[in-house]
Amino acid sequence: MTSRPTVVLVPSWGSGHFMSALEAGKRLLATGRGAFTLTVLVMHAPSEAMASEVQGHVRREAASGLDIRFLQLPAVEHPTGCVDPVEFASRYVQLHAPHVKAAIARLGPSSRVAAVVVDLFLTALFDVLHELTVPAYVYFASPAAFLALMLRLPALREDLTGAGFEAMESTVDVPGLPPVPPSYMPACLVKAKIQSYDWFEYHGRRFMEARGVIVNTSVELESSILAAIADGQCVPGRPAPALHAIGPVVWFGSTDDQQPHECVRWLDAQPPASVVFLCFGSMGSLDAAQVREVAAGLERSGHRFLWVLRGPPVAGTRLPTDADLDEVLPEGFLEATAGRGLVWPAWAPQREILSHAAVGGFVTHCGWNSILESLWSGVPMIPWPLYGEQHLNAFELVAGVGAAVALEMDRRKGFFVEAAELERAVRSLMGGASEEGRKARRTAAETSAACREAVGEGGSSCAALQRLVREILVSPTEGNDSR
Numbered sequence: 001m002t003s004r005p006t007v008v009l010v011p012s013w014g015s016g017h018f019m020s021a022l023e024a025g026k027r028l029l030a031t032g033r034g035a036f037t038l039t040v041l042v043m044h045a046p047s048e049a050m051a052s053e054v055q056g057h058v059r060r061e062a063a064s065g066l067d068i069r070f071l072q073l074p075a076v077e078h079p080t081g082c083v084d085p086v087e088f089a090s091r092y093v094q095l096h097a098p099h100v101k102a103a104i105a106r107l108g109p110s111s112r113v114a115a116v117v118v119d120l121f122l123t124a125l126f127d128v129l130h131e132l133t134v135p136a137y138v139y140f141a142s143p144a145a146f147l148a149l150m151l152r153l154p155a156l157r158e159d160l161t162g163a164g165f166e167a168m169e170s171t172v173d174v175p176g177l178p179p180v181p182p183s184y185m186p187a188c189l190v191k192a193k194i195q196s197y198d199w200f201e202y203h204g205r206r207f208m209e210a211r212g213v214i215v216n217t218s219v220e221l222e223s224s225i226l227a228a229i230a231d232g233q234c235v236p237g238r239p240a241p242a243l244h245a246i247g248p249v250v251w252f253g254s255t256d257d258q259q260p261h262e263c264v265r266w267l268d269a270q271p272p273a274s275v276v277f278l279c280f281g282s283m284g285s286l287d288a289a290q291v292r293e294v295a296a297g298l299e300r301s302g303h304r305f306l307w308v309l310r311g312p313p314v315a316g317t318r319l320p321t322d323a324d325l326d327e328v329l330p331e332g333f334l335e336a337t338a339g340r341g342l343v344w345p346a347w348a349p350q351r352e353i354l355s356h357a358a359v360g361g362f363v364t365h366c367g368w369n370s371i372l373e374s375l376w377s378g379v380p381m382i383p384w385p386l387y388g389e390q391h392l393n394a395f396e397l398v399a400g401v402g403a404a405v406a407l408e409m410d411r412r413k414g415f416f417v418e419a420a421e422l423e424r425a426v427r428s429l430m431g432g433a434s435e436e437g438r439k440a441r442r443t444a445a446e447t448s449a450a451c452r453e454a455v456g457e458g459g460s461s462c463a464a465l466q467r468l469v470r471e472i473l474v475s476p477t478e479g480n481d482s483r
């Protein structure tokens with residue numbers, strides 16, 4: 001075996017997951033300074049829209065000249081009868097296990113497999129990784145707070161007595177966070193039917209088998225939570241998995257577009273820190289009644305805005321369609337706000353927008369990538385969580401990180417937000433005299449500096465990455481060809 005060892009990355013589909021994992025892989029590669037190569041096993045995404053998104057990323061990255069080899073895994077059947085997306089993802093991955101095993105075994109003869117890094121919902125692959133005796137790591141693209149919760153789910157189940165967090169009267173103890181009201185638990189764990197709990201708990205248990213969990217966070221962002229996990233507070237009596245806080249992993253690579261995007265050109269004409277940006281992630285859309293409230297709130301706030309407004313999901317997927325603005329916006333809204341507002345009905349270049357000097361605030365669905373991108377650019381936020389673990393992220397953003405102005409949501413009316421409440425929060429965030437807004441703006445600026453320091457030379461995340469690379473290079477499979 002003469003060639004360099006390789007680190008195998010198995011990301012899941014979906015832009016957020018895929019690009020975050022790939023960016024983490026590229027940082028490992030750069031830190032390794034040529035000591036190993038990166039091999040990415042690409043699963044066929046379960047919908048054509050997502051598959052073409054992933055293929056676009058693969059094409060662009062494959063042409064980048066980096067030491068990355070992409071291997072497409074064979075397609076598998078779709079599991080049937082799944083009650084939620086995490087069950088679907090987990091069972092879909094289980095079906096890939098023989099293909100992952102064969103692909104890794106095929107690498108063995110020419111390059112030692114130094115480590116295999118799998119996405120957070122891919123722990124079903126651990127069985128084949130153990131059979132191959134390759135060191136298995138998890139790449140956790142969500143916050144450490146959610147990792148702490150997932151690790152604690154087996155113990156918390158005893159308090160739930162068959163119902164979800166919705167029925168819980170006390171607060172939830174997520175080690176390292178202040179007591180969490182049950183309504184901030186991830187959407188899929190709140191309801192009384194808790195089948196999806198089983199899958200989250202499954203992954204939480206399996207994280208304990210990993211040689212390490214690589215988390216997209218930094219000590220500066222989530223110190224108390226990282227310390228609580230490392231201290232064994234999540235799974236008492238068992239050694240905690242080794243944590244590698246290497247973030248923020250924010251992807252700022254180029255896209256295929258050559259021209260400045262229309263949103264960016266519009267921002268170029270706005271004064272510094274004057275625009276509030278609204279965007280609800282890769283799978284977020286609001287219903288008609290909620291769209292009317294947002295329009296009224298923005299209009300009354302008097303502030304400039306850039307609003308990414310998407311339509312209902314494409315049939316059979318969770319991906320939003322492009323919105324028909326004439327149909328969804330209240331009559332006269334575009335005319336009344338002309339010159340100070342832009343409503344964009346399609347995918348927008350969020351990272352570029354957040355790093356534009358004209359943007360002074362961000363109404364976000366609280367996807368962890370979105371939060372990190374905003375913090376990186378020093379943009380304070382208004383949390384408007386929708387799905388996944390985003391309610392917990394919103395809680396942490398306000399109660400922990402502090403770079404946000406809280407938004408009152410009517411939890412009994414499907415988390416509805418009134419126009420007046422959005423108007424209040426936007427005014428406070430965008431330069432009103434309120435202490436809440438001032439604190440959010442100051443904290444966002446400080447956190448931006450801390451994030452940049454963490455990943456810079458000598459920073460905590462840079463050091464964590466170097467330790468991780470050293471650990472991988474002295475892997476216990478030294479001399480083993482992984483078959």
Ligand SMILES: COc1cc(-c2[o+]c3cc(O)cc([O-])c3cc2O[C@@H]2O[C@H](CO)[C@H](O)[C@H](O)[C@H]2O)cc(OC)c1O
Nearest residue numbers: 013014015016017085086141142188367368369388389
């Ligand atoms: C982390 O907890 C949950 C995540 C998801 C989830 O599922 C998902 C499925 C796909 O097919 C494509 C996706 O892009 C996707 C994204 C996703 O959540 C986001 O993941 C990000 C990490 O890349 C980040 O953590 C964001 O905060 C998430 O919103 C679904 C879910 O329950 C249904 C979760 O609990």
Ligand SMILES: O=c1ccn([C@@H]2O[C@H](COP(=O)(O)OP(=O)(O)O)[C@@H](O)[C@H]2O)c(=O)[nH]1
Nearest residue numbers: 016281282283347348350351367368369370
């Ligand atoms: O119109 C959009 C919507 C989303 N994103 C990007 O998609 C990712 C969304 O990831 P996040 O974790 O915030 O949420 P998810 O969409 O996975 O729930 C982030 O990198 C965003 O910058 C974007 O560029 N344009």
